[in-house]
Amino acid sequence: MSIARLTQYAVGYSKAMDAISAQAQDPTLVQDPARLAIFQQQMYYAQTGYTMTARAMQDMNNEDKILAEMLRDA
Known part of the structure; x- marks a missing residue:
């Protein structure tokens, strides 16, 4: 997965959490x-x-570990 896609997920998660936080304070929900x-x-x-x-x-993280092993073995 690319950094760009990971960033999109994180931004989407952040926006959802902001909306949830705002609504959770409303007792009439x-x-x-x-x-x-x-x-x-x-x-x-x-x-x-x-x-x-x-x-x-x-x-x-797993890909980084594999790459590190490949570079070490090269």
């Missing part, structure tokens, strides 16, 4: 089923974005 559904969807996207970012970072 649970009284409106439509707003609550949107909030739950944003939570899902934030979790997905976090997971994808974490996996991408782990993949990049």
Whole structure:
């Protein structure tokens, strides 16, 4: 995965977390089923974005280890 794609995931995750944070402070959120559904969807996207970012970072770390081994063995 490229750095550009990883950055896109991180930015998307950050935006989702900002929206969630703003809405979580509103005590009337649970009284409106439509707003609550949107909030739950944003939570899902934030979790997905976090997971994808974490996996991408782990993949990049693994690739770095493999590259280091290849360079060491060369």
